[in-house]
Amino acid sequence: MKTVELKNKIYWVGAVDHHIRDFHGYRTPQGTSYNAYLIVDDRLTLVDTVKKDFGCDLLRHVASIANPAKIDNLIINHVEMDHSGSILEVLAAAPKAKIYCTPKGKEGLLRHYGIRDREFHLVKTGDRLSIGRKTLLFFTAPMVHWPDSMFTYCVEDKVLLPNDAFGQHLGHPLRFADEIGEDYCMEEAAKYYGNILMPLGDVIAKKLEEFTALQLPIDIIGPSHGAIWRKNPMRVVEAYGRWTARETLSKVVIVYDTMWGSTDKLARSLAEEIAVPGVEVKIYNIRSSDNSQIIRDVLDARVLLLGSPTLNADMFWTMGGFLTYLRGLKPRNKKVGIFGSYGWAEGASRRIAGEVEAMGLESIGPPFEVQYVPSEEELSKLADYAKVVVQAAQR
Numbered sequence: 001m002k003t004v005e006l007k008n009k010i011y012w013v014g015a016v017d018h019h020i021r022d023f024h025g026y027r028t029p030q031g032t033s034y035n036a037y038l039i040v041d042d043r044l045t046l047v048d049t050v051k052k053d054f055g056c057d058l059l060r061h062v063a064s065i066a067n068p069a070k071i072d073n074l075i076i077n078h079v080e081m082d083h084s085g086s087i088l089e090v091l092a093a094a095p096k097a098k099i100y101c102t103p104k105g106k107e108g109l110l111r112h113y114g115i116r117d118r119e120f121h122l123v124k125t126g127d128r129l130s131i132g133r134k135t136l137l138f139f140t141a142p143m144v145h146w147p148d149s150m151f152t153y154c155v156e157d158k159v160l161l162p163n164d165a166f167g168q169h170l171g172h173p174l175r176f177a178d179e180i181g182e183d184y185c186m187e188e189a190a191k192y193y194g195n196i197l198m199p200l201g202d203v204i205a206k207k208l209e210e211f212t213a214l215q216l217p218i219d220i221i222g223p224s225h226g227a228i229w230r231k232n233p234m235r236v237v238e239a240y241g242r243w244t245a246r247e248t249l250s251k252v253v254i255v256y257d258t259m260w261g262s263t264d265k266l267a268r269s270l271a272e273e274i275a276v277p278g279v280e281v282k283i284y285n286i287r288s289s290d291n292s293q294i295i296r297d298v299l300d301a302r303v304l305l306l307g308s309p310t311l312n313a314d315m316f317w318t319m320g321g322f323l324t325y326l327r328g329l330k331p332r333n334k335k336v337g338i339f340g341s342y343g344w345a346e347g348a349s350r351r352i353a354g355e356v357e358a359m360g361l362e363s364i365g366p367p368f369e370v371q372y373v374p375s376e377e378e379l380s381k382l383a384d385y386a387k388v389v390v391q392a393a394q395r
């Protein structure tokens with residue numbers, strides 16, 4: 001990859017990983033990028049590093065602009081290894097570089113890498129670092145999404161480097177969202193938020209409020225993954241406002257699995273009945289779908305329908321796995337319906353209902369269940385159940 005200038009001697013010098021397909025359970029069919037930024041001024045400053053496997057790419061990109069040995073400042077916005085993994089390689093190439101991070105950042109760096117021979121500067125919100133003609137402003141953002149996280153803002157150029165906020169797991173030859181397609185990048189940003197940041201929504205909302213109160217003008221947002229926002233950077237910030245507020249749409253997401261086709265028949269019939277003007281419907285068979293994409297749709301859905309056959313007096317194992325994943329993301333403002341089938345004994349719907357209750361989600365009524373194969377009479381009753389679902393989605 002080539003280096004790219006964001007604005008006035010601020011450069012992308014990161015790496016693109018076109019081959020990664022699993023990011024600790026998050027499916028990444030387009031790969032991802034590890035974005036690092038070089039700021040050229042009187043004091044050469046590198047903001048973040050990259051995953052360990054790509055340290056050579058980072059240093060090669062830096063070397064195409066300036067001698068890495070002349071790096072004065074290394075800013076670590078976040079210690080997670082996809083951003084700090086090549087720090088030892090960078091420090092070896094930049095023997096005089098001082099490290100700027102939060103106190104929790106220093107603690108993490110010491111634990112991960114045992115760095116003892118460098119000067120650490122611990123920063124807090126409002127601290128500034130002059131590097132010549134440019135001034136860097138720091139904003140601590142704990143739990144967005146680790147305790148050490150922080151943002152770096154270049155005052156003169158109005159460039160925000162917020163690490164894992166506003167990013168996407170997207171590997172692409174182009175660097176800017178307007179080049180790739182903003183709508184596409186927004187979808188990937190929603191997927192990223194839903195699968196990684198959704199459980200931290202309350203904390204993120206508070207931090208967004210604090211950051212907005214600083215009234216900092218923003219021309220460009222350079223996240224640590226995916227595309228850089230430059231044409232309309234506030235679009236993704238406004239979306240985070242909606243997502244952290246748990247705003248929902250008139251949207252129903254059907255998630256199910258099946259053994260001999262009965263639950264599948266119910267799911268497809270529900271999708272047909274619910275598909276009325278003004279209500280969006282998404283349907284996913286768990287075994288042939290990507291949980292990461294399902295969660296992207298759950299993010300702004302008002303209704304979630306969960307369907308499972310009964311196996312061993314319990315829900316099907318794939319539904320159990322999905323609900324474990326969903327529970328960790330702490331969804332809210334969702335209405336949940338349950339449907340399914342059973343043979344000689346029930347069990348799945350009861351177990352799913354227990355999980356839904358444990359998550360604190362609202363039920364839209366008793367489960368809709370059939371024994372063995374749904375009859376025409378039962379399918380007719382399913383149409384009535386679908387009307388209840390539509391009403392829930394429209395409220």
